[in-house]
Amino acid sequence: MEATQSLLSIKGLSKNFGGVRALDGLDLEVRRNRIMGLIGPNGSGKTTFFNVVTGIYPASAGSVVLEGEDITSFSPQRVYRRGVARTFQRSRLLLPLSILDNITLGDHSRVNNGLMFNLFRRKALTREFERSLEKARELIGIFDPELASNIFDPVETLPMISRRRIEICRALIGHPKLLLLDEPSAGMTHDETFRLIDDILEIKEKIEDLTIIIIEHEMTVMERITDHCAVLNFGEKICEGSYQEVAGDPQVQEAYLGVD
Numbered sequence: 001m002e003a004t005q006s007l008l009s010i011k012g013l014s015k016n017f018g019g020v021r022a023l024d025g026l027d028l029e030v031r032r033n034r035i036m037g038l039i040g041p042n043g044s045g046k047t048t049f050f051n052v053v054t055g056i057y058p059a060s061a062g063s064v065v066l067e068g069e070d071i072t073s074f075s076p077q078r079v080y081r082r083g084v085a086r087t088f089q090r091s092r093l094l095l096p097l098s099i100l101d102n103i104t105l106g107d108h109s110r111v112n113n114g115l116m117f118n119l120f121r122r123k124a125l126t127r128e129f130e131r132s133l134e135k136a137r138e139l140i141g142i143f144d145p146e147l148a149s150n151i152f153d154p155v156e157t158l159p160m161i162s163r164r165r166i167e168i169c170r171a172l173i174g175h176p177k178l179l180l181l182d183e184p185s186a187g188m189t190h191d192e193t194f195r196l197i198d199d200i201l202e203i204k205e206k207i208e209d210l211t212i213i214i215i216e217h218e219m220t221v222m223e224r225i226t227d228h229c230a231v232l233n234f235g236e237k238i239c240e241g242s243y244q245e246v247a248g249d250p251q252v253q254e255a256y257l258g259v260d
C-alpha cells in the first residue's frame, strides 16, 4: 500500500455539547502507514475527535471517511469492524481477569460464539481458544516476553506499563488498520513512557499496514514517534506539519506552550 495514500479523511467535523463547540469544522487527512500526533491544550477537542471517529458520539456536522467509505454515522461496533480500534486515557482493564482474557476481549468481532456452538462444537471451540491464545501470546510477546509467559495471571498485580501494553494488545488483536492511542503515557513514569514508545515503534515495524493517531501531552514523545502532527485549539486545527514545524509555529507556542 502507498504510504502517501489517505486512510482517513475528515471534512468540516464539528461536535457541540450544548453551547460548547468541542470540534469546530475540523479538516484532517491521515495518510496510510503514518504515525500522526494530535497535539493541543486541555479541552481542545482531541478526545472528542476520537469519540466522534469511533462512533461513540454522533457528529454535529461534517464527515469521517475511511478508505473512501463514509463512516460518520456508523455505530462503534461497525467502526470497529471497518478496522478502527482505540485505547482510552483511563485504564479500562478488567483487573481480576487474566492477561489473556483482557486481550481476547478485543477480538469479539471474530470469535465464533453462541450457546449451541459452545455446547456442541467442543473441538472447534478448543481450536478457537488455542488460536486466540497463540495470537495473544504472539502480540504481548512483542511488548514483553515475560507477560507472554504469564498470560494466565490476573492483571491486577501488574504495574502500569504492563497494563498499558495489554490495553494496546487488546486494541491490536482485531487487526485494525487504524489505531487510536489516547495519551498512552498517562499515569506512567518518564522511563516507562519511553519504554512504551519503543514498544509502539516496534509494533509499527512488525505489523504491516498499521496507521496510528496518538494523543500525547509529553512533547518529547511526539518528537520521537510521529511522522506528522496536527495541533488543535478550541476544536479547530491551527497548524500541521512535522513535529519541528509545529513546535516552531508561533500560534502553537502561544496556544500550547504559553509563550507570547
Ligand SMILES: Nc1ncnc2c1ncn2[C@@H]1O[C@H](COP(=O)(O)OP(=O)(O)OP(=O)(O)O)[C@@H](O)[C@H]1O
Binding pocket: 017, 020, 021, 022, 040, 041, 042, 043, 044, 045, 046, 047, 048, 049
Ligand atoms: N460528554 C461531554 N459532555 C459535555 N462536554 C464535553 C463532553 N466531552 C467533552 N466535552 C467538552 O468538550 C471540550 C473538549 O474536550 P476533550 O475532552 O475532547 O478535550 P481534550 O483536548 O481531549 O482535553 P484533555 O487533553 O484534557 O483530555 C471540553 O470543553 C470538554 O469539557
